[in-house]
Amino acid sequence: MELNNLLRENIKNLKPYSSARDEYSGDAMVFLDANENPFNEPYNRYPDPLQRLVKEKIAVLKKVNAENIFLGNGSDEPIDLLIRAFCEPGKDNVVTIDPTYGMYQVAADISGVELRKVSLTEDFQLNINDILGETDKNTKLIFLCSPNNPTGNSLNKDAMLELANQFHGLVIIDEAYIDFAPGKTLMPELEHYPNLVILQTFSKAWGMAGIRLGMAFGSTELIGILNKIKYPYNLNILTQEKAMLLLDKKVTVQKWVKLLIAERDKMEKLLAEFPFVVKVHPSEANFLLVKMHDARGIYNYLVEEGIIVRDRSKVHLCNESLRITIGNSEENESLLSALKKLI
Ligand code: PMP
Numbered sequence: 001m002e003l004n005n006l007l008r009e010n011i012k013n014l015k016p017y018s019s020a021r022d023e024y025s026g027d028a029m030v031f032l033d034a035n036e037n038p039f040n041e042p043y044n045r046y047p048d049p050l051q052r053l054v055k056e057k058i059a060v061l062k063k064v065n066a067e068n069i070f071l072g073n074g075s076d077e078p079i080d081l082l083i084r085a086f087c088e089p090g091k092d093n094v095v096t097i098d099p100t101y102g103m104y105q106v107a108a109d110i111s112g113v114e115l116r117k118v119s120l121t122e123d124f125q126l127n128i129n130d131i132l133g134e135t136d137k138n139t140k141l142i143f144l145c146s147p148n149n150p151t152g153n154s155l156n157k158d159a160m161l162e163l164a165n166q167f168h169g170l171v172i173i174d175e176a177y178i179d180f181a182p183g184k185t186l187m188p189e190l191e192h193y194p195n196l197v198i199l200q201t202f203s204k205a206w207g208m209a210g211i212r213l214g215m216a217f218g219s220t221e222l223i224g225i226l227n228k229i230k231y232p233y234n235l236n237i238l239t240q241e242k243a244m245l246l247l248d249k250k251v252t253v254q255k256w257v258k259l260l261i262a263e264r265d266k267m268e269k270l271l272a273e274f275p276f277v278v279k280v281h282p283s284e285a286n287f288l289l290v291k292m293h294d295a296r297g298i299y300n301y302l303v304e305e306g307i308i309v310r311d312r313s314k315v316h317l318c319n320e321s322l323r324i325t326i327g328n329s330e331e332n333e334s335l336l337s338a339l340k341k342l343i
Pocket of ligand 1: 073145177214
């Protein structure tokens, strides 16, 4: 696969914005280059456009080189950038699974790029032949999500790698929930599959949805392309500072993840006992997809009780199902108490 052949012509020819800080190297003392205000340190200064310090820490954590990391304003940013870099509006297309995370569709729609959905099997797994059958010479990207949102299961690893083997474009694996699925990441495969891109986020296991910090991992060349087209200062100083602090709290995060997995397993059992629950799908994420009689009615009842879950009953393969995030034990208890009143 030649990445350059996949790239849109205008991106190939793009001369990226060059910021003041990009144009010097060395130890300067006086910065009169960027029209900043000398007062209100340190927030008067533009942030590091390549977030070098944050990437150094993430590189150690994820066992990759810093040049294989892209950082974005949530992982929604690389989703959008990948489509904009590779897909010519009105001509190229992307393929994804159904059901899955809604932003692939929204990002494609915003860019005027066709998105083709391929149904998962009844047990929420990939059908590789169906996926490859939807691709053509204008298919640039395949978006997969594992563990998948809203189904909660991890996709079969061999099937994902087989797709990466057979497809001529990029295969993007969205691993937003991977910290809840020990041993399932495809990160070690990155070096063997140059067309693989992995997305992760600090919004879930790391508890930092509010600071907006997402990651894309891929070949040096691919990361270079994303860096070339991103907003120059896409991550602000506050986010970078907070990330530096939280990246030192790996042990705390591991405790949260352990607790949430234990709560998830408990909720899986307890929810299955309700007479109106048809099925609790096994999950490797921090949520459960629960099929029940009259899901919409129960959703509305829970809203009245002040408890908000996600109604997925109109989503393909998810009829009569609610997606329930795993909260702390008190929050989960509130949900169970409210549901008990229905019996
Ligand atoms: N991917 C998936 C599968 C998600 O469910 C979400 C958020 N719900 C995201 C990406 C977006 O994450 P971020 O907050 O990093 O933009």
